[in-house]
Amino acid sequence: MEIVTWSKSYETGHPVVDGQHRNLFKLINNLNLELLDKESNQAFSDAIEILSAYVGTHFKTEEDLMKSVSYPDFENHRQEHDNLKEQSEKLIKLFRLGKVDLTATISKFLSDWLKNHIQEIDKKMIDWLKGQEGAN
Numbered sequence: 001m002e003i004v005t006w007s008k009s010y011e012t013g014h015p016v017v018d019g020q021h022r023n024l025f026k027l028i029n030n031l032n033l034e035l036l037d038k039e040s041n042q043a044f045s046d047a048i049e050i051l052s053a054y055v056g057t058h059f060k061t062e063e064d065l066m067k068s069v070s071y072p073d074f075e076n077h078r079q080e081h082d083n084l085k086e087q088s089e090k091l092i093k094l095f096r097l098g099k100v101d102l103t104a105t106i107s108k109f110l111s112d113w114l115k116n117h118i119q120e121i122d123k124k125m126i127d128w129l130k131g132q133e134g135a136n
């Protein structure tokens, strides 16, 4: 079962950013598949490592892009990225301690965050970028 399904409403119009967002959707769906397999915390753990690494790459791509054009809302946007990293690290730590089953919470949290972030924050950034290109 897919926890996140790609649709046009997630497109920002920036091919690199959109490509990475699509991959994030795939990785979150993968993670969600692993959590259905209750026997395998290891697989979930591996999937979360892969996803975290990709999130790091993706945030860097966006942050480099924003810096390269002196995006005025850069600090806020980066703060959003940092908050996500912080909150997910906390959840993952708790998961690894194994006290409660957090797998469903983690994949729900990540998918909700990603959907909102793309539709609000990333779109705003790319719209601004397009406006700048149009002005030149």
Ligand SMILES: [Fe+2]
Residues within 6 Å of the ligand: 062, 077, 081, 117, 121, 122
């Ligand atoms: Fe972003």
